[in-house]
Amino acid sequence: MGAVRVVVVGAGVVGLSTAVCIAEALPHCSVTLLGEKFSPDTTSDGAAGILFANHFPDVPVEQQRRWFRSSFDHLLHIAQSEDAPEAGVMLSSGWQIFRDVPADQTPYWADLVIGFRIMTERELQRFPEHRFGQAFTTIKCECSSYLPWLERRFRRAGGRVEQRRVQSLQDLSGSFDLIVNCSGLGARALGGDSGMQPVRGQVLKMAAPWLQHFIRDGDGLTYIYPGIQGATVGGTRQGGDWRLQVDEGDTRSILQRCNRLEPSLSRARVLSTWVGLRPDRRSPRVERELLRLQGRTVPLVHNYGHGGVGVTLAWGTALEALQLVQQSLQETQRNRAKL
Incomplete structure (x- = not known):
């Protein structure tokens, strides 16, 4: 019997991370990465890439902590290695500030970043409109470097890359034994997930080499990430x-804030202006199901819907998707053994 044929659909940070995890952990599988767009043209390429997590209402906190910890540890290892410049991964220290004292002063990820503490009154003096703040060191990932680095790592593990648009999962049924859906916003059409919605993001890239610390307003709308x-x-x-067009009114508002x-x-x-659509969902979807495609039952693993924290959670959810792939393959083997 030949190698199990696995396809990962989607070449953003989630898809690439998932493809790397599968190809490296399961060398007996033939892994293909399919994407309509690759770096530098993915949504992930424009992401700020700072590791910072939201709280998702439908995911247990311990699971969210596991995703965050796995991603942080993975990127911290890269940041402290000789690969850091090529991969575009660096440590970044700074402040998250709030106009009002938040109900949750210590988020679930506080002990997973480095040196988390509450800001002093003296530190807050430079932000007179804000009453509370958190200081910590996290990781910043330059996706325009990180995504090509991941793709090279995937190819070294024996992975195949193909650029084309997948119109329907039915199109994949004859060529692959297991499908991993990392299509992001594309899952709205590809998987019929009406819970997927675009959240338009516009950012500027600016030449400000004197800035060494990030500043993030707690409302998530205003931020500066060196x-x-x-x-x-x-x-x-x-x-x-x-809308994917640059809005000059948004540009002025960003600069003023x-x-x-x-x-x-x-x-x-200002070096450049970028617009992208975050693949937003109430909570990320990381689960598996069985799909009936042209008379065959094909395992389907989902890993999408990360919204604005794709870089933050990509490696953690990729490891969980890998576990789901392994479970699916084990079940398939058991079922064949019964025949």
Whole structure:
């Protein structure tokens, strides 16, 4: 019997992470990565790439902690290795500030980042409109470097890459034995998931090499993330908005809000403006099912719906998707043994 043929649909940070995990852990499988777009043209390429998590209402906190810890440890290892410059992964320290004291002053991920603490009154003096803050060190991932680095890692593990649009899962039934759906916003059409919605994000890349610390407003709308290739400055969260064109009104609003937090940004040069659609869902979908395709029963593993925290949770959910793939393969083997 030949190698089990696995296909991963979607070449953003979630799809690439999942493909790498499967190819490295299951060398007896033939793994193909299918994507309509690859770096530098994916939604992930424009992401700020800072590791910071939301709370999802339908996922147990311990599971969310596991996703976050796995991703953080994976990227921390890269940040502390010789691969850091090529992979575009770095440590980043800074502040998250709030206009009002939040109900949850210590989020579930506080002990998973480095050096989490409550900001002092002296530190908060530079943010007179804010009354509370958190200081910590996390990781920033430059996806324009990280995604090609992951793809090279996938190819070294024997993975195959093919660029084409998948119109229907039925199109894959004759060529593959197991399907992994990491199609992001595409899952709305591909998997019939009406819970998937776009959340439009617009950010600026700015030349501000003097900035060394990130600043994030607790509302999630205004942020400054210094990076290797300039500072990512944003942003917008416009639910249900499919526009991919740059909105000059949004640009002005971003600059005004960020200049209030960091006045020196008024001297920075705008390098580029980017718009992308976050693949938003009430909670990420990481689960498996059996799909009937052209007379065959094919295991289908889902891993999508990460919204604005795809980089943060990608490796953690990829490891969980790998476990679901392994479970599916074991069940298939048992069923064949009974025949």
